[in-house]
Amino acid sequence: MKIFLILATMAAAIPGWTPPDYRDLPPDLAKAALAYDEAQLRNDGAELNRLLADDYQLVARGGVVLDKKRFITHSTDPNVKLMPFTIEQPLHTVWSDGAVLGGKVNYRTIDHGKDSADLLMFADIRAKRGGTWKVVYTQVSAAKAP
Numbered sequence: 203m204k205i206f207l208i209l210a211t212m213a214a215a216i217p218g219w220t221p222p223d224y225r226d227l228p229p230d231l232a233k234a235a236l237a238y239d240e241a242q243l244r245n246d247g248a249e250l251n252r253l254l255a256d257d258y259q260l261v262a263r264g265g266v267v268l269d270k271k272r273f274i275t276h277s278t279d280p281n282v283k284l285m286p287f288t289i290e291q292p293l294h295t296v297w298s299d300g301a302v303l304g305g306k307v308n309y310r311t312i313d314h315g316k317d318s319a320d321l322l323m324f325a326d327i328r329a330k331r332g333g334t335w336k337v338v339y340t341q342v343s344a345a346k347a348p
Contacts, residue, residue, distance in 0.1 A: 216240065216243050216244070216286060217286075218285075218286040219243060219286035219287075220286075220288065221236055221239065222235070222236070222239065222288075222289045222292065223292070224236060224294075226294055227294060227296060227301075227303075228296065230335060231296065231301055231328070231335050234253065234328070234334075234335035235303055235326075235328075235335075237249065237253060238250075238253045238326070238337060241253060242277060242284055243284055243286065245277060245278045245279075245280070245282075245283070245284075246278075247274050247277070247278040250273070250274050250277055250278075251270075251274060253335075253336065253337060254270050254273070254274070254336065254337050255270070255329065255331065255336035255337065255338040256270060257270075257338065258270040258273065258336075258337060258338055258339065258340075259338075259339055259340075260273050260339075260340040260341075260342065261339075261340070261341050261342065262342045263320075263322075263342055263343060263344055281313065281314045281315075282311060282312070282313045282314070283311060283312045283313075284309075284310075284311055285310035285311060285312065287307050287308060287309065287310065288307070288308070289304075289305040289306070289307050290305055290306040290307065291305045291306045292304070292305040293305050293325065298330070299329060299330040300327070300328065300329050300330065301327075301328040301335070302325055302326070302327055302328075303325070303326045303328065304323065304324050304325035304326060305323070305324070306321065306322070306323050306345050307321075307322055307323075307324060308320075308321055308322075309321075309322045320344070321344070321345045321346075321347055322342055322343065322344060322345050323342070323343050323344075323345040324340060324341065324342045324343075325340065325341045326339075326340050327339040327340070327341075
């Protein structure tokens with residue numbers, strides 16, 4: 203319970219954002235997942251570098267593939283801002299050294315002053331390496347509206 207109070211306090215610093223409910227996850231994975239969400243919202247390249255595996259790959263809509271360096275470069279562009287999000291229909295599958303965290307999200311950005319919103323499904327694949335959870339792969343695709 204103590205870890206979730208700490209996590210809630212950390213997340214409260216982002217206006218308009220209610221952190222995802224990670225209470226069903228092991229505490230170390232919940233902490234890593236929340237840190238990753240926050241790093242994306244804050245455009246925090248150093249934290250993304252720490253949380254992503256060196257061999258990280260993102261497969262985005264249209265088959266675009268980004269490696270760790272390209273993802274961090276895009277995520278830290280001062281002209282692009284990820285807006286607070288809510289993960290709907292969360293998907294959590296956890297093994298001793300791996301996990302899939304995903305769901306549906308209304309992915310909203312401000313890109314060079316232009317608002318954009320896309321309904322997406324995503325899956326972040328995580329591996330526990332050297333005792334630390336790393337995001338190793340992300341798959342993103344368009345989601346159908348309800």
